[in-house]
Amino acid sequence: MKVVNITFKFQDGQPEQTHVAAQGESVLDVALNNDIQLQHNCGGVCGCSTCHVYVLRGESDLPEISDKEEDFIDRAVNPRINSRLGCQCVVQGSSEDLVILIPTQEFLGH
Ligand code: FES
Numbered sequence: 001m002k003v004v005n006i007t008f009k010f011q012d013g014q015p016e017q018t019h020v021a022a023q024g025e026s027v028l029d030v031a032l033n034n035d036i037q038l039q040h041n042c043g044g045v046c047g048c049s050t051c052h053v054y055v056l057r058g059e060s061d062l063p064e065i066s067d068k069e070e071d072f073i074d075r076a077v078n079p080r081i082n083s084r085l086g087c088q089c090v091v092q093g094s095s096e097d098l099v100i101l102i103p104t105q106e107f108l109g110h
Contacts, residue, residue, distance in 0.1 A: 001022050001023060001093075002022070002023040002092075002093025002094075003020050003021060003022050003023070003093065004020075004021055004058070004061060004091055004093060004094070004095070004096065004097050004098060005018050005019070005020060005021070005097040005098070006018065006019055006020075006021045006027060006030050006058075006091075006097070006098045006099075006100055007097070007098070007099045007100070008031065008036055008100050008102055009056065009099065009100070009101045009102070010101070010102050010104075011101060011102065011103050011104045012104045012105070017034065017036065019033075019034045021091045021098070022091070022093070023091055023092060023093030024090060024091065024093075025090070025091050026044065026086060026087050026088065026089055026090045026091070027053060027084075027086040027087075027089035027091075027098070027100055028040055028044055028051050028086035028087040028089070029044075029087075030091075031086060031102070036102065037102075037105050038051055038053070038086055038102055038105070039051060039105055040086070040087060042087075044087035045087070046066070046068050046069055046072065046085060046087065046088055047072075048072060049072040049073060049075045049076040049085065051085050051086035051087050052073065052076035052077070052079070052083060052084075052085060052086070052103060053083070053084055053085075053086045053089070053100050053101065053102055053103070054080060054082050054083055054084075054100070054101040054103070055082045055083075055084050055089070055098065055099075055100060055101075056082065056099040056100065056101050057096075057097070057098060057099035058096045058097055058098030058099060059082070059084075060094065060096055061091060061092050061093070061094045061096045061098060062084065062089045062090070062091070062092065062098075063088070063089075063090055063092070065084065065088070066088070069084070069085050069088045072085060073085065077103065078103070086100075
């Protein structure tokens with residue numbers, strides 16, 4: 001099985017953490033499996049913007065962003081060029097590791 005490392009950094013100042021992600025797992029899955037708080041109001045079906053994250057490195061290991069994902073990112077707080085929805089960031093298992101910045105988990109939009 002192909003795996004990559006995901007390093008999570010936090011806007012609220014928590015120390016960073018690195019975890020292994022298997023091909024097919026989303027950034028949201030890996031966060032929740034490791035007790036990292038990342039909101040997911042719609043349950044991970046690209047129906048909200050609360051799982052908003054910033055991809056600092058490794059975007060080439062993620063699927064292309066969809067129009068629907070882009071629409072929800074527009075509703076997130078402080079969207080940037082490297083914004084993604086954590087539940088849509090499904091690891092493809094290339095060799096590139098990911099670095100993800102988790103926004104402070106409050107006032108994240110709808
Ligand atoms: S959890 Fe709702 S879009 Fe990701």
